[in-house]
Amino acid sequence: MLLYEHPLSSYAQKVKIALREKGVAFTAELPESFGTGRQDGPFAAANPRTEVPVLIDGDVTVFDSTVILEYIEERCPEPPLLPRDPAARAFARITEDVCDTHYEAVNWGFGEILWFRRATGTLADHLRAEAAAQTRVLQDWLTGRLGRREWFGGEGFGWADAAVAPMVNRSVHYGMGPEPGSPLALWHARICARPSVAATFAEFDAAAAAMAAASEMYTTGGRRREYRDHRLEWMVKSGGVEVVLAGLRDGNIRFPWPGGV
Incomplete structure (x- = not known):
């Protein structure tokens, strides 16, 4: 299995823990276009949201960490992580x-x-x-x-x-x-x-x-942090709307697909 991931992603970490608990061999790869929002290349082809994690198992491609966990649980049922009750x-x-x-x-x-x-x-x-x-x-x-x-x-x-x-x-x-x-x-x-x-x-x-050292890539426009759903909500409700407006002005944040890259 191939796992597109970033080691800092809590979603990717959850999936890696599950794979390792089940003893499933996988290769972890940081997509070359991660954080850019580009819609070309194998990463975007696997997940138009261009978010990690993405699991590729032969001809099967699965994105969204919860759906990946469900796939792993059904594909590799032992040892079970989800209770029976x-x-x-x-x-x-x-x-x-x-x-x-x-x-x-x-x-x-x-x-x-x-x-x-x-x-x-x-x-x-x-x-x-x-x-x-x-x-x-x-x-x-x-x-x-x-x-x-x-x-x-x-x-x-x-x-x-x-x-x-x-x-x-x-x-x-x-x-x-x-x-x-x-x-x-x-x-x-x-x-x-x-x-x-x-x-x-x-x-x-x-x-x-x-x-x-890598953070400058995300504040100079080379890569852009994705302000998606609950993240955007947190920043606004917690008093950081100025952060969002500055990111839009400086072009170093992005919103999810479609139309938000």
Whole structure:
């Protein structure tokens, strides 16, 4: 299998964790046109949104991280990540959905300030504070769902654990991780000990270390950050509409396909 991905993408990390949990061999590739919005080449042919991840399995091409997880689960059913019980399946999917939308947006918005310096001074302070406050709310919600269990999936590591892992780990990287000794912090320590997660997080760490140098490509117009759905909503509702307007003026942000490249 070929996986178009970026090591910093929480969506791609989720998929890589699932593939590694199932022992599925794959080749990871960063598309040459990633971040440009170009509609030519094999990446755009595989996914007109030009978003990662994209999984290519022979003649089958699948994009959208959740759909990819579903494909992997059906294509490679052992070991199962999604529970059999309908209620437990719904629990896992709801957990994933909140992480993919609300939590990812907060992490992404904080990264816009930290790595890409979209705001400075008072505005930057305000957006960082908003991200920190919203992160606490989301981590409290996740802590409630985890309860006294070792895994979100119940007795064993599962679908929800793979979805939550990249989100909480990025918060830890940003210095906004769960309180030491808390149930969520202990859960994070457990997942970091799993080979599938450790390998994925190591790739994230290596890419994050190089992000400061690469960030200029996204602010000078060579590449443009995609302000999609929940990300755009987060920036506006958190007081960063000036960031969006400046990105439009300077031509260093983009909106999703169709018509937004």
